[in-house]
Amino acid sequence: MLARTDRTTFRxxxxxxxxxxxxxxxxxxxxLTCTIAFVDEGRPVSMPxxxxxxxxxxxxxxxxxxxxxxxxxxxAELCVTVTLVDxxxxxxxxxxxxxxYRSVVLFGQAVxxxxxxxxxxxFVALIEKxxxxxxxxxxxxxxxELAATRLLALPIAxxxxxxxxxxxxxxxxxxxxxxxxxxxxxxxxxxxxxxDEAAAGAS
Amino acid sequence: MLARTDRTTFRxxxxxxxxxxxxxxxxxxxxLTCTIAFVDEGRPVSMPxxxxxxxxxxxxxxxxxxxxxxxxxxxAELCVTVTLVDxxxxxxxxxxxxxxYRSVVLFGQAVxxxxxxxxxxxFVALIEKxxxxxxxxxxxxxxxELAATRLLALPIAxxxxxxxxxxxxxxxxxxxxxxxxxxxxxxxxxxxxxxDEAAAGAS
Numbered sequence: 001m002l003a004r005t006d007r008t009t010f011r012x013x014x015x016x017x018x019x020x021x022x023x024x025x026x027x028x029x030x031x032l033t034c035t036i037a038f039v040d041e042g043r044p045v046s047m048p049x050x051x052x053x054x055x056x057x058x059x060x061x062x063x064x065x066x067x068x069x070x071x072x073x074x075x076a077e078l079c080v081t082v083t084l085v086d087x088x089x090x091x092x093x094x095x096x097x098x099x100x101y102r103s104v105v106l107f108g109q110a111v112x113x114x115x116x117x118x119x120x121x122x123f124v125a126l127i128e129k130x131x132x133x134x135x136x137x138x139x140x141x142x143x144x145e146l147a148a149t150r151l152l153a154l155p156i157a158x159x160x161x162x163x164x165x166x167x168x169x170x171x172x173x174x175x176x177x178x179x180x181x182x183x184x185x186x187x188x189x190x191x192x193x194x195x196d197e198a199a200a201g202a203s
Numbered sequence: 204m205l206a207r208t209d210r211t212t213f214r215x216x217x218x219x220x221x222x223x224x225x226x227x228x229x230x231x232x233x234x235l236t237c238t239i240a241f242v243d244e245g246r247p248v249s250m251p252x253x254x255x256x257x258x259x260x261x262x263x264x265x266x267x268x269x270x271x272x273x274x275x276x277x278x279a280e281l282c283v284t285v286t287l288v289d290x291x292x293x294x295x296x297x298x299x300x301x302x303x304y305r306s307v308v309l310f311g312q313a314v315x316x317x318x319x320x321x322x323x324x325x326f327v328a329l330i331e332k333x334x335x336x337x338x339x340x341x342x343x344x345x346x347x348e349l350a351a352t353r354l355l356a357l358p359i360a361x362x363x364x365x366x367x368x369x370x371x372x373x374x375x376x377x378x379x380x381x382x383x384x385x386x387x388x389x390x391x392x393x394x395x396x397x398x399d400e401a402a403a404g405a406s
Contacts, residue, residue, distance in 0.1 A: 007248070011268075011270060012266065012268065012269055012270075032288050032291075032302065032389070033286050033288055033302070033304070035238045035240070035249055035284045035286070037238070037240035037247035037248070037249035037282065038247050039242050039245065039246065039247050042242065042245075042280075043242065043280045043282075043310075044240035044241050044242050044247055044249075044280060044281065044282040045210070045240070045282050045308075046238055046240035046247075046249050046282040046283075046284040046308070047284065047308065048284055048286040048304070048306045048308075050302060063215065065214075065215065066215055067214060067215075077245075077246045077247060078247065079240065079246075079247040079248050079249040080249075081238045081249040081250065081251055083236050083238070083251040085235050085236055085391070088235075088333050088334065088393075090333070090334055090337065090396075091341070092341060092342055093341060093342040093343075093344070093348075094326055094330055094338065094341045094342065094343055094344045094348075095342075095344050095345075095348040095352070097329075097330055097333065097341075099235065099236070099253060101236070101251070103251045105248075105249070105250065105251075107246075123297055126300075127297055127300055130291050130293070130300065131291065131293055131387070134293065134382075135297065137381075137382040138294070138295060138296060138297045138300075138380070138382055139295055139296040139297065139377050139380045139382075140296075140297055141296070141297045141298050142298075145296075145297075145298040149298070167397075167399035167400070168399055174342050175401050177341070177342045178340075179337075179340040179341055179342075180396075180398065180402050181398070181399050181401070181402045182396055182397050182398040182399045182402050182403075183396070183397045183399070184334070184393050184394070184396045184397075185393070185394035185395070185396075185397065186235070186391050186392065186393050186394070187391070187392055187394060188288070188389050188390070188391050188392075189389065189390055189391075189392045190291075190387050190388070190389050191387070191388035191389070191390060192388070193293075193383075193385055193386070193387045193388075194370075194385050194386045194387075194388065195383065195384070195385040196370035196371055196384050196385045196386075197370070198378050198384070199383050199384045199385050200385075
């Protein structure tokens with residue numbers, strides 16, 4: 001279990017919270033994007049980006065000139081948030097409508113990874129996350145490309161998951177209300193791949 | 204167009220940025236969840252929640268005791284971030300892999316809406332976003348339920364959209380590399396509704 005801190009104490013609906021690193025890892029692995037929040041001159045900034053996980057670290061990358069990557073490399077305090085929506089919860093009462101979801105919030109500071117071999121291994125993991133088995137087939141990064149890309153690693157040390165699942169929870173008095181109630185599942189689905197012009201022409 | 208501010212000046216890849224309120228509204232409307240970032244004792248906190256849009260405001264709600272809702276009601280500076288992933292961009296080189304996405308980042312302070320009629324109208328809009336036509340059929344909120352729920356409105360005034368679309372952009376030298384290249388579209392799809400036990404028994 002991750003240590004419970006003041007920032008990961010569940011005030012609302014504590015039964016939905018978890019500090020289980022396996023649950024946290026599974027949510028991080030399924031999500032394609034996260035938001036990274038930091039403080040800029042006392043005000044919050046939160047930007048979407050791609051993340052991936054290797055062991056007990058979450059990884060991020062960006063161009064050398066990217067403000068977000070620079071901010072992370074400088075050791076800024078971060079809050080990383082990941083959300084997967086699993087369903088629309090349609091209750092009998094307007095009040096009890098909800099969503100099923102799995103989310104993770106992580107706190108901490110990232111460190112920049114500069115070793116080229118470690119960087120390349122991380123990018124292997126990123127491409128394998130997007131398309132398992134693909135890395136062996138693509139043109140690998142050159143030393144110049146590796147140098148042009150900043151790699152940041154955030155330890156999964158302080159954070160938590162939050163999960164809602166299952167049917168609506170209506171008040172007893174509303175159970176006879178004449179309306180359909182239940183869950184509409186939602187899921188990020190992959191469609192038919194679309195070859196680019198050169199790839200389509202080659203086949 | 205929204206006014207360009209220092210916080211909505213596109214430093215990286217400016218062609219991907221937009222201040223067009225219609226583009227921003229369409230992304231906000233399609234997304235089911237956002238993250239709301241604020242500053243707590245100098246450190247960033249970013250939490251996932253549901254949002255919806257009515258005109259030129261984004262709305263949020265929470266239980267009266269919710270920390271996030273209280274923070275917003277107190278006038279905290281916020282950064283609201285929405286991300287839709289549209290595709291995995293699989294290039295010939297590892298380096299040019301990317302994602303197609305549409306995102307919005309908004310800055311500002313929310314105001315609490317306390318008028319019961321205005322609150323109910325907002326909740327109509329939320330339920331209609333999740334399930335068009337449903338509000339007329341559900342048990343409407345009681346005055347007590349309205350009073351137990353905080354409603355917050357953030358004006359869409361400072362913010363921007365960022366969009367990547369289309370095929371991978373490979374280096375000329377890599378166009379002959381023998382690997383499939385293109386886009387794998389991804390989309391949040393709704394599945395077959397699952398009636399809860401009472402609703403299933405009634406049909």
